[in-house]
C-alpha cells in the first residue's frame with residue numbers, strides 16, 4: 021500500500037475521513053496579498069516612501085516594478101500553491117495608464133485590467149482602500165483627522181473603493197471582501213482620545229452609508245495595537261472596531277501581528293463570531309513586534325486553524341495573508357506563507373475532532389490530552405503530498421526549483 025492509503029487507514033482508525041478533509045481544504049481559498057510582490061510600493065508612485073507606520077525591510081533583488089511584473093510574479097507563485105485562490109488588492113495598485121487620478125476619484129476604470137487578468141483564471145479578488153503613502157495622510161491621520169476637509173477626502177476614497185469592489189464582485193461573479201485599515205494614531209500620549217474615536221465612528225458611518233449588495237461586496241474593519249509612530253495610541257483599536265462591528269454587523273479583520281505578543285488569534289475566533297457575522301484573517305507572523313514575517317507552520321497558525329475547524333466556522337472565516345518580507349525571494353515568500361497556511365488548515369481538518377469532543381463532553385480530559393498528543397504523530401505529510409499531486413503542483417520542496425529558475429531568467433533582469 022502507498023503512503024497515502026496507509027495514512028488514510030491510520031486516520032480512519034480515529035474516525036477521520038481523509039477524503040472529506042481534502043475536499044474542505046480544496047474549497048478554502050487563501051487570499052494572497054498583492055503587496056508582498058513589491059514591498060507595498062504600489063503603482064501610483066512606486067518610488068514614494070511607504071508611510072503609515074508599516075515597513076518592508078530587506079533589499080532582495082528582483083522586486084516587481086510595475087503591474088505587469090507584479091501579475092507575472094503572482095501567476096508564477098499561484099502555480100505553485102495547491103487549490104484555487106484569491107488575490108487581495110490595495111487601491112494604490114490602480115492601473116492609472118499614465119494619467120493622474122486622485123484616490124477619491126478612483127472608479128472601476130483603474131481596476132478593470134486587474135479584473136481582466138483575474139477572470140479567465142477563475143481567481144477571486146479582494147480589496148482595500150489605501151489610507152497611507154499619500155500627502156493627505158502625511159501627519160498620520162485620515163478618517164479621524166481634525167481637519168474636516170481631509171476627512172472628507174478619505175471618506176470619499178472609502179466610498180469609491182466600496183463601489184469599485186462591488187463592480188469587481190459583479191464582473192467576477194465572486195463576492196469581494198473589502199477591508200478598512202487606517203494608520204491613525206499618536207506617537208505620544210494624547211489627551212483627547214475620545215474626540216478622535218468619535219470622529220472615526222462618524223467617518224466610518226459615512227463610508228458605509230451607501231447600500232451595497234452584500235453578494236458583491238462585504239466590509240471588514242481591521243484594528244491594531246500600535247504602529248511605528250503610533251506607539252501610544254491607535255485610534256482604531258481592537259475594542260473600537262469590535263464594538264463598531266458588533267453594532268453595525270461588519271466583518272472583523274484579525275491580523276496575527278496586531279495584538280500583544282502573548283495574545284493569540286485562536287482564542288478570539290469563537291468569541292468574535294458569537295457577535296459578528298464573519299471574520300477576515302490576516303495570517304501573519306510578528307517577531308517581537310508587528311514585523312509581518314512570512315507565515316510558518318508555527319503553533320499560533322496551527323491553533324488558529326484548529327479553532328476555525330473545531331467551531332465549524334470555515335464558511336464564516338475569510339483567510340487572507342498579510343506579510344511583506346523584502347529580505348528573501350518575494351515569490352518564495354508567497355508560496356511558503358500560503359502553503360504553510362494550508363498545511364495548518366489541513367492538520368486541523370485531519371484532527372479527530374468528533375472523538376475529542378465526545379471525550380470532552382464525558383469529562384474525560386486525560387483521554388482528550390492523550391489523543392491530541394498522539395494525533396501529532398499521524399502521517400499528515402502523506403496527505404499533504406497527495407493534495408499537491410491532485411492539484412498538479414510540486415510536492416515537498418520541489419517548487420523551489422521553479423522559483424530559482426524564475427529568479428535566474430526573470431527577476432535577475434530587473435535592475
Ligand SMILES: C[C@H](O)[C@H](O)[C@@H](O)C(=O)CO
Nearest residue numbers: 055074148201242275342
Ligand atoms: C498593507 C495592509 O493593508 C496593512 O498591512 C494592514 O493590513 C496592516 O496590517 C497594517 O499593519
Ligand SMILES: [Mn+2]
Nearest residue numbers: 242275302342
Ligand atoms: Mn493586516
